[in-house]
Amino acid sequence: MSIVSMLKEVPHPGEFIRDELEARGWAQRDLAYILGVKEQAINPIMSGKRGISPDMARALSKAFGISPEYFLNLQKAYELSTSREADPAIERRAKLQSIFPIREMIKRGWFEDTQDVSLLETQVMRFFRTNLLEDVPCFAHSAKKSGDYSETTPLQMAWLFRVRQIADEMVAPRYSEAKLKASLVELERLMVDPEEIRHVPRILADAGIRFVVVETLPKANIDGVCFWLSASEPVIGMTCRHDRIDNFWFVLRHEIEHLLNKDSLESGLSSSIVDVDIDPSNENLPLVEVRANTAASKFCADQDAINSFLIRKYPYLSEKDTLGLARRLQRHPGIVVGQLQFRMAVEYKVNKYNWLTRHKVKIRQFLRGSANVDGWGDAIPVNL
Template sequence: MTYTEEGRAMSIASCMTDVPHPGVFIAEELEARDWLQRDLAYILGVPEQTVNMIVSGKRGISPEMAKALGDAFDVAPAFFSNLQNAYEMSKARAPDPAVARRALLQSIFPVREMIKRAWLEDTDVPLLEAQLMRFFRRNDLTAITHMAHASKKSGDYATDTPAQLAAQLAWLFRVRQICSEMITPAYSEARLRQAIAEFPRYMVDPEEVRHVPRILNDCGVRFAIVETFPKAKIDGVCFWEDHQTPVVGMSTRFDRIDNFWFVLRHELEHVLNKDGRGKSDEDVSVDTDLQSDNAHHLPPEEVRANAAAADFCVPTEELNSFFLRKAPYIGEKDVLGFARRIQRHPGIVVGQLQRLMERPEYLARLKVKVRQFVAQSAVVDGWGVPAPVQL
């Protein structure tokens, strides 16, 4: 045979505008060898009609036939497979140009999930791109960057994948989109500090978390709960709208009473310290995992917020004293009595003890769910129901 290299067929075919059927090459080879079609049929052990239909271009070359032809002509079977693939590709219709554009958008943003959650309307690509620019407040999709914020999330931000970063970015801007439409009084740091001092009265009964959104609103803090993306693993965020109105977003990814109060207090500490305020959108501050033991790797503002949140959930001196007196055998009765004395729900105490003891399974059943209660008064987006905001 004239062509023996495996890739030669694809090379030839790629140079042709109108790629011929593989039967053309077989006919040429038969002529070069002075074989008849019935000779090839005899060699292959198939009816002469089978060879005729391939040579005439009425039938393609199957993988089995490619192997047989390879043995007959002493070439690699891939030669004929490549000829067939090149022919079929040349006859295939060109795809809709929107396919490549949608693929590009999905590679940058979690578009499909955003449409599923009604953050975007499912429409043609130009309008979809316009929606994305409006969502991210940019006139150029290539100019979208993280806005200034301080947030609590799991994992090491430096090792996040592009998909995780895109999911986090979309979540952050959804919080911003929702909270930008809220009407609140001017922010008052004094009122917020007073509210935080009064929060413990709501930390005994899980249902009392329903008061949190109203209290924060009275302080001038915009608050929303937005379901996170599976890849984002983000729990909370604090940023400033127009550098003067604090925004706190939570995902309640871990729907537990201890996590709710810890994350909330952590973000409010960012508010009190004005973390993220006055930064440009390109100057990003993202928290690492607050539940980890690698506190020495955290920036100072995160260490400060973690300490404030932990002491808020269970006063540090009280917790240490209780632990020294009762460890290593701390029973449920002990925990219930301690929680009653310091006026906290037992689940909040358990959350702090679990970290202190490094036993995440310890009395975990006491850590009750609270999302259903806070959702009664908060603006909530997710879990099948989008927030009522203008797209």
């Protein structure tokens, strides 16, 4: 017998009380006398028109020698059996929300706000480009808590598919690796003035690269990604969650290196290609990530010059000397400060991430208007 059918057969507690009265040979007025109330006070309970309150449960407990919890449980079971069936859509919405941050995605304009769960599921399938809900990435494996699966994977996948959704609607010329390599010199010229970052999307587009900035989802800690819509349509996506000049250039060059090496060209979209919490000091990184980090560090600052500076100056690093190094390297001071902070943390085991941090200026503002930026209150309309 199912739980639902059992609940439907639960009698009102008044029936149990009548059985107890009959077993004891008591009349209803006898019970009223024992409880010290008028008979009219217990008539509604006996007829099933009123439930058993906690006070009455305690009184009946004394009268029958049965725990008050027993009477309360009888009342709860009866009320549950007579309650309306819950809307099946609740479970379906809970399933989606347990995997993806649906409310956040609606807030960001990725989905239409609706209580129609079928429409919501349709939007989720359309977003992930599948006709079956079971084929939505992470949906079928939402209960898995071990192995290669992690709780951030659905967040990574949702962010990644949003980047692709926007990139799909962008127009760019055919990708040219030669133009990209040549553009690295042009990009280096932009690394002195933060405002020059506004030219990055155009330079990348001229080389055939779709550049998209999508705000990361809560607790996802995503930095960027490089993937391919086709063999001639590369995409670089970034979050700019660390709104700092040093982080921007490091992550951008990291993703460009992935592109130059054609990383993920054959692998398609998966959470494994998303760069999360890029940390060059991690000794267990895959070779492709080590290679990308090395290229990014060299791009941000001449590593021989950084080494020489630290050997000569550490631990007495002055702001004046650091600004002089930045001028010689033709880099914004914030980029050089970021490189020095990292090298001190790795080689000297000294946390200096608050040192001269005012030079690590914000840059996100310079991308608005020149790049496809989705987030921080702005949403890019796309054809679903």
